[in-house]
Amino acid sequence: MAGIFGVVTAERSKKLLPQWIHVAPGGSARYQRLYWRHTRRMLLGALHGAIPPDDCFDPDHGIGVLVHGVSIDPETGNSLTAPTLLSRYRQEGCSLLKRLDGDYLIVILDLHHDILLVANDRMGTCPLHYHAGDEAVAFATEPWLVCALSGLRPELDEIGALEFMSMGHAVDARTLFKDVHLLEPAQVITISLIRADVQCSTYWQLNFQPCVRIRERQAASDLRDAMCSAVRAVKPSLSDNAQLLLTGGYDSRTLLALLCQEDAMPGRALCWGVSDSVPCSDVDIASRVAAGFGMNFRFLHYDQESFTSSAERWVRAAGLCSDNLGNFVAGPDFLGSREWNSSRFLVGDQLLGVGGMPVSRRHAFEVSSGLPFSGPVAGLSPFLRGHSQMLAAELASAGVHRLVNPFWDEPSKDVQDHLSYRLHMARWLNAPTFFREPLVPSVRPMLHQPVMALFQMLPAWLRVDKRLLLSMLKHHFPDLLQWPRASADSLVDWKLAMTRGGATAAMFQGLVCDDRLADSSLSRFLDSHVIRSRLQDYADHPVGPMSRRPASASMITSIRRRGSRYRIGGLAISIAQRGINRARRQSVGADAWRVLQRIALISLLLRVMESPAGKSSDSRPYIDLKQLHCRWHHNEIR
Numbered sequence: 215m216a217g218i219f220g221v222v223t224a225e226r227s228k229k230l231l232p233q234w235i236h237v238a239p240g241g242s243a244r245y246q247r248l249y250w251r252h253t254r255r256m257l258l259g260a261l262h263g264a265i266p267p268d269d270c271f272d273p274d275h276g277i278g279v280l281v282h283g284v285s286i287d288p289e290t291g292n293s294l295t296a297p298t299l300l301s302r303y304r305q306e307g308c309s310l311l312k313r314l315d316g317d318y319l320i321v322i323l324d325l326h327h328d329i330l331l332v333a334n335d336r337m338g339t340c341p342l343h344y345h346a347g348d349e350a351v352a353f354a355t356e357p358w359l360v361c362a363l364s365g366l367r368p369e370l371d372e373i374g375a376l377e378f379m380s381m382g383h384a385v386d387a388r389t390l391f392k393d394v395h396l397l398e399p400a401q402v403i404t405i406s407l408i409r410a411d412v413q414c415s416t417y418w419q420l421n422f423q424p425c426v427r428i429r430e431r432q433a434a435s436d437l438r439d440a441m442c443s444a445v446r447a448v449k450p451s452l453s454d455n456a457q458l459l460l461t462g463g464y465d466s467r468t469l470l471a472l473l474c475q476e477d478a479m480p481g482r483a484l485c486w487g488v489s490d491s492v493p494c495s496d497v498d499i500a501s502r503v504a505a506g507f508g509m510n511f512r513f514l515h516y517d518q519e520s521f522t523s524s525a526e527r528w529v530r531a532a533g534l535c536s537d538n539l540g541n542f543v544a545g546p547d548f549l550g551s552r553e554w555n556s557s558r559f560l561v562g563d564q565l566l567g568v569g570g571m572p573v574s575r576r577h578a579f580e581v582s583s584g585l586p587f588s589g590p591v592a593g594l595s596p597f598l599r600g601h602s603q604m605l606a607a608e609l610a611s612a613g614v615h616r617l618v619n620p621f622w623d624e625p626s627k628d629v630q631d632h633l634s635y636r637l638h639m640a641r642w643l644n645a646p647t648f649f650r651e652p653l654v655p656s657v658r659p660m661l662h663q664p665v666m667a668l669f670q671m672l673p674a675w676l677r678v679d680k681r682l683l684l685s686m687l688k689h690h691f692p693d694l695l696q697w698p699r700a701s702a703d704s705l706v707d708w709k710l711a712m713t714r715g716g717a718t719a720a721m722f723q724g725l726v727c728d729d730r731l732a733d734s735s736l737s738r739f740l741d742s743h744v745i746r747s748r749l750q751d752y753a754d755h756p757v758g759p760m761s762r763r764p765a766s767a768s769m770i771t772s773i774r775r776r777g778s779r780y781r782i783g784g785l786a787i788s789i790a791q792r793g794i795n796r797a798r799r800q801s802v803g804a805d806a807w808r809v810l811q812r813i814a815l816i817s818l819l820l821r822v823m824e825s826p827a828g829k830s831s832d833s834r835p836y837i838d839l840k841q842l843h844c845r846w847h848h849n850e851i852r
Contacts, residue, residue, distance in 0.1 A: 217261040217355035218282050218321055218342070221363040222330060224410035225255070227349035250280060256330075256407065257363075258323065261355070265558075265655055268296040275304060276325030283318035283340055283655065284451045284558075288663045291447040311402055312417040315447070315663040317656060330405040336418050337661050338399035338640045341535070345394050346412040351405050357391045357533040366393060368823040370816070372735045376610040379812045380591045380803065381584050382537035383641040385613030390534045390819060399640045420635055420666075422628045424673040433668075433676055434686040437566075440664040441686075445472045448659050451558065455481040457549075458560045460511075462499025462700035464683060466562035469660060470507060471691045473560070479509060480560055486514040486544070487704035495704035502697055516543045518711035521718045526822060534819045536642055537812050539708055549654050557655075563643050564660040566669060567680040568634040572626040582633035583614045584803035593804040596748065597813065602739045627674035709807060713752050723749060725814040725821075734820055740813070748810060 250258045250269060258280065260267050271278035279300045287294055294302075294314070302310045303322055308331065311320070317339040322331040332353060334340060344353035345364045352363035361368045369392040374384040387395040397403065400418040405411070458473070460466045460483040473479060485500040490513040492498060497513055504511035516524075524545030531546035549559065572578035576587040585591060590598075590607040598606050614637070621632050639661075659665075669677075676682045687694050712722040726749050732742045804812075 218258075218267070218280055218319055218332075219260065219352075219354035219359055219363065220258040220321070220330070220332075221256070221350060221352040222405055222407055222410050223255045223350045225408050227255075227410070250278065258321065258330075270296040270300055271323075272300055272304075276323075277303060278323040279303065280321040280323075281318060282320070283335075284316045284448060284657055285314050285318045285320065285335075286316040286447045286662070288313065288315040288447075291443060293447070293450050308402065308404075317658055325407075328407040330407060331402060332397070332405070333402040333417075334397050334399065336400045336663070336666065337644055337658065338397065338401075339644050339656065339658060339661075341532075341644070342397040343389065343391075343394050343533075344397065344403065344412070347393075347410075349410060351410050351412055353397075353403075356531060357389055357394045358530065360394050361391065369393075370734055370736070370820060370823065373609050373613070375736055375816055376606055376739070377613060378534060378537065378816065379594055379809055380610040381614075381637070382804070382808075382812065383535065383637075385637070385641065386617055388613060390816070399636070420632055420670060422624065422631070422670050425671045426673050428671070428673065428676075430676065430682070430685055431689060433672060433682055434689050436668055437665070437682055437686045438690045440668045441468075441472050441660060442476060443664040444659040444662040445469075445476045445478065447662065448657050449476055449478045451657070452478055452480075452560075453557065455557045456560060457481065457557045458483045459562070460485055460500040460504060462496040462503075462697075463562075464680060464687065464694070464699070465564050465660065466500075467503050467694050467697070468564075468683065468687065468691065469560060469562035470503065470509075471694055472659075474507060479507075481557070482510045482512055484512055484514055484549075484559075486516065486540075486548075488515070488517050488706055489704050490515075492702050492704040494698065494700060495702045496700045497704045498702075499697055499700050503694075506693075506697070514548065516540075516548070516706075518543060518706045518708075518718045519716070520545070521711075522721050525721075525818060529815075529818055529822050534815060537808075537815060538642075539811065540705065542815075543706060559654060559656045561656050561658045562660055563639070563658045564665070564680075564683065565631070565635060565639055566665075566672075566683050567677050568638060569630060569679065571674065571678055572630050575622060575626045575629050578626045578630035578633065579614070579618060580803075582630050583611075583637060585611045585614060586803070587611075591803055593806050593809045596806050597741060597745050597809060598739050599741045606739050625674060627677060631677060708811065712811070722811075722814050723753070725817040726810065728817045728821065730820040730824075731813070731817050736816070745810070745813065748806065752807070752810075 250260070250271075258278075260280065260282070268281040269279060277300055279296045281296045281299065285294045285299065286292065293316075299310070299320065299322075303324075311331070311333045314320075314335070316335055317337070318335050319340045319342055320331075320333050322333075324331070332342065332344075334342060341355055342353055343355070343357045343360045344351065345360050345366055347364055347366070350364055352360050352366075354360045354363060358368065360366070371384075371388065371390050371392040371394075374388045374390040377384045377388065378390060384390060384396075387398050389396050398416070400416055402415050402417060404413045404415070456478075458466065458470055458480040460470065470480075470483070483500065483504040485497045487495070487497050489495075490497045490501070501511050501513070520543045521539075525542040527545045527547075528541050532541070569581055572581060579585070579587050586607075588607075588611075590603045591610060594606065594610070595603050614633070617636055618629065618633060621629060624632070672682065711718045713719060727746055731737070731740060731745075
């Protein structure tokens with residue numbers, strides 16, 4: 215697998231590429247480097263592990279193609295190689311990119327038209343960051359490398375930080391790095407090799423056209439066929455040692471059943487956590503599912519104390535893509551440094567039924583984003599200066615409002631699913647996490663085009679709380695329902711870890727009290743005295759151990775799923791649940807404790823920004839551009 219990077223400077227610019235560029239990914243030495251194209255005004259290359267990128271170049275026509283991941287022809291279901299993509303690009307041009315499926319980044323160098331195209335898949339599976347300056351454009355998997363290639367000094371993006379504190383991630387193309395953008399799902403950026411400017415376009419978006427007369431059993435059968443088709447298409451790209459990320463949930467066990475049905479059994483199932491001996495936890499259920507299929511199972515261990523050694527390394531590798539604290543204890547080498555780092559990792563993500571039936575569009579906005587439709591964010595407000603609360607609320611929610619505007623007139627469930635796709639899927643699930651490391655190859659067939667085409671045809675009641683997925687299991691894979699869902703956690707209890715003493719608690723408290731926060735641009739919003747006071751309250755009154763997941767949560771979901779068949783029933787359940795939450799004084803979004811964690815992570819990012827290169831175990835952390843031996847040999851660009 216390859217983490218593609220590149221930089222282009224304009225012909226009018228007097229600046230040339232620097233003689234040395236730092237390209238070490240998060241201080242790791244386990245990646246090889248490959249450079250496809252280097253001139254005095256352009257560099258294309260990749261960082262990769264045991265799986266090299268797919269590439270080819272046609273010197274007669276001046277076209278080159280780099281493929282990061284797996285691209286599929288949705289019409290034939292066949293995987294597409296770089297030579298095939300190059301041939302099709304010669305015939306079809308940019309329209310080729312609209313008809314691809316899979317999990318990929320594709321770079322096309324077209325010297326005849328003096329352009330460089332970079333495109334991702336419909337889910338934005340592979341992260342790509344870019345910076346468009348006045349005289350140069352740089353792009354890379356990691357935001358740090360973008361800064362290094364463009365000569366940009368890493369700085370905190372104020373609005374991105376407010377979004378992160380409110381939701382746990384930034385929104386749209388925004389990142390926590392000032393002037394560094396994220397390629398959004400289903401997008402193409404066109405870089406001029408002459409002017410070094412960027413044009414961005416979207417080639418696909420969700421378009422709900424529900425078939426209201428479809429019966430549930432027929433839809434379940436159609437879903438099985440769509441998922442089997444998607445799995446069949448990725449089968450040629452899987453080796454015998456493919457790894458399945460298996461939890462106790464329905465999604466990953468469904469993917470396992472589909473793989474077995476298509477005779478593509480993974481070499482191993484992996485699960486992770488603090489302990490593998492917690493009854494009814496994800497690890498416990500996953501091991502039982504794996505045993506039921508007769509496959510090899512391995513538990514990957516981490517614990518809270520690795521936060522002190524891994525958190526900074528993770529930030530150096532992935533920036534602050536999300537607040538998933540599992541990233542920070544696992545670090546950037548959790549999977550890629552192991553003996554199966556030449557494997558592709560199969561992930562059972564899906565988008566078939568997120569949440570219940572929203573009462574209104576405003577309700578859909580709130581449950582999908584975790585933000586109130588208007589007004590201050592309850593969990594963040596206690597830490598803000600009084601005069602800045604409304605401004606902070608407006609800045610934190612403006613991106614989501616801008617995102618939702620184009621489809622605001624659609625039915626409320628469609629609004630909810632649009633936001634789930636753009637926020638939960640693109641900015642949470644597909645952010646690099648401890649099993650989606652920046653350079654680890656992953657495949658998510660349950661999000662591929664055959665499944666998404668069916669998803670857009672489903673009526674709203676079949677898109678409630680995985681209703682259709684469970685119906686498919688009931689009718690076509692009933693054995694998968696013999697194992698219960700997980701009802702206990704085997705992950706780190708973060709409230710306990712950060713309030714009960716020890717190295718992790720000390721590091722967390724040091725980050726929250728770090729003077730860098732008071733000196734940053736966030737100081738006009740954050741009240742450092744209140745933050746330290748709240749932290750002291752937690753230290754003086756440490757919380758108890760994490761309790762088991764309440765049975766009422768599963769019961770509510772089950773009732774909601776059954777009642778969704780009739781619109782009145784689904785709305786009645788949602789209205790009742792909202793009333794219960796208000797009676798319990800449960801506010802929208804994250805609580806103050808979660809926001810305090812996010813503030814600590816921003817403090818850690820600020821610390822790393824002061825010395826982005828950091829300590830590297832790589833004996834050659836910099837490359838000498840004058841000594842490169844490029845894989846493609848052709849004349850330099852004019």
